[in-house]
Amino acid sequence: MAEDVPRGQTSGLTKSSGTQRRFPLPCSPAIPTMAKEPVRVLVTGAAGQIGYALVPMIARGVMLGADQPVILHMLDIPPAAEALNGVKMELVDAAFPLLKGVVATTDVVEACTGVNIAVMVGGFPRKEGMERKDVMSKNVSIYKSQASALENHAAANCKVLVVANPANTNALILKEFAPSIPEKNISCLTRLDHNRALGQVSERLNVQVSDVKNVIIWGNHSSTQYPDVNHATVKTPAGEKPVRGLVGDDAWLNGEFITTVQQRGAAIIKARKLSSALSAASAACDHIRDWVLGTPEGTWVSMGVYSDGSYNVPAGLIYSFPVTCCAGEWKIVQGLHIDEFSRKKLDLTAQELSEEKELAYSCLS
Numbered sequence: 001m002a003e004d005v006p007r008g009q010t011s012g013l014t015k016s017s018g019t020q021r022r023f024p025l026p027c028s029p030a031i032p033t034m035a036k037e038p039v040r041v042l043v044t045g046a047a048g049q050i051g052y053a054l055v056p057m058i059a060r061g062v063m064l065g066a067d068q069p070v071i072l073h074m075l076d077i078p079p080a081a082e083a084l085n086g087v088k089m090e091l092v093d094a095a096f097p098l099l100k101g102v103v104a105t106t107d108v109v110e111a112c113t114g115v116n117i118a119v120m121v122g123g124f125p126r127k128e129g130m131e132r133k134d135v136m137s138k139n140v141s142i143y144k145s146q147a148s149a150l151e152n153h154a155a156a157n158c159k160v161l162v163v164a165n166p167a168n169t170n171a172l173i174l175k176e177f178a179p180s181i182p183e184k185n186i187s188c189l190t191r192l193d194h195n196r197a198l199g200q201v202s203e204r205l206n207v208q209v210s211d212v213k214n215v216i217i218w219g220n221h222s223s224t225q226y227p228d229v230n231h232a233t234v235k236t237p238a239g240e241k242p243v244r245g246l247v248g249d250d251a252w253l254n255g256e257f258i259t260t261v262q263q264r265g266a267a268i269i270k271a272r273k274l275s276s277a278l279s280a281a282s283a284a285c286d287h288i289r290d291w292v293l294g295t296p297e298g299t300w301v302s303m304g305v306y307s308d309g310s311y312n313v314p315a316g317l318i319y320s321f322p323v324t325c326c327a328g329e330w331k332i333v334q335g336l337h338i339d340e341f342s343r344k345k346l347d348l349t350a351q352e353l354s355e356e357k358e359l360a361y362s363c364l365s
């Protein structure tokens, strides 16, 4: 028969004071840690498929670290309210130790109040028969109104990541309509494309993906993006080697590699009959984690950020650049050589973003 152990006391398998213990004693950390204040993280479109993959990652510490408590704010629209409540129920059932609270709401003001990080996944999808301008118009009005809610109700210095497509232009609209949020705090997700490029190189060279670094995604999160390996390296037993030299096949790197990364989203839809969700959620965690906690020494990542004219990219676009992050701030990596092939690709994707910007503004007027 089991021996009763009073609550709060332990027993163990080792002999101690003449009695046999059946459970190990609790261990205390070598260095006592200070309890951190919870960070409030907003996920819009939380009842959708990326939202469903993303919220447990955040609650498990994948985004902000295993010692960082979080309070999740989840927003969706009224037709998705019941599904959103179901996600909240599952979060409760998962008993995440880091999760200190959940706000699940269809009220944008309640959702945005006090948030330190906002991951904007909610948006209007393109439906059959819809013109590009119609989709743009729906999203421009969503991002205009959510910009005001964030500006008026988020915590000071809130960092914003836009995931919903058209991600760069939604982020630009958000920036324009939240003028008091510093432009350095508004970004869009191109980390999924960056990770896809790392994955393709790792598969081609049969090396660990964690040994590949410093690919770049330039421009728009669309099929005009330019995945660039000209500065990428692989860690080998003989030191870091350039990807281009190791692959030794410029035709592949300048052709199939680029189109595979550009069209990976469509390939996932074809295979899954649904768009990428787990990889998008994971990339959103990577994006925020590196932004907040910093990029490793000697490594850059790709982020869609407000162009300051670096690399002759027109200022005033949200464009994906190579960045390093330190102390919560990103900085565009400067001084990389851009060859003629790359120049054309950088300009082409900038051109598309300028056209999207124009279209977005025409929807506003």
Ligand SMILES: NC(=O)c1ccc[n+]([C@@H]2O[C@H](COP(=O)([O-])OP(=O)(O)OC[C@H]3O[C@@H](n4cnc5c(N)ncnc54)[C@H](O)[C@@H]3O)[C@@H](O)[C@H]2O)c1
Pocket: 044, 045, 046, 047, 048, 049, 050, 051, 075, 076, 077, 080, 121, 122, 123, 124, 125, 142, 162, 163, 164, 165, 166, 167, 189, 190, 191, 192, 193, 221, 275, 276, 277, 280
């Ligand atoms: N940047 C990237 O790398 C990347 C990658 C994959 C997907 N995406 C984009 O992310 C978005 C979400 O993808 P998904 O697969 O989760 O879509 P989904 O349709 O499964 O989910 C979208 C959710 O947003 C909600 N929503 C719609 N309007 C809203 C609003 N005004 N406020 C709050 N919520 C709202 C919907 O009700 C739905 O629950 C899409 O725009 C998709 O194209 C971007």
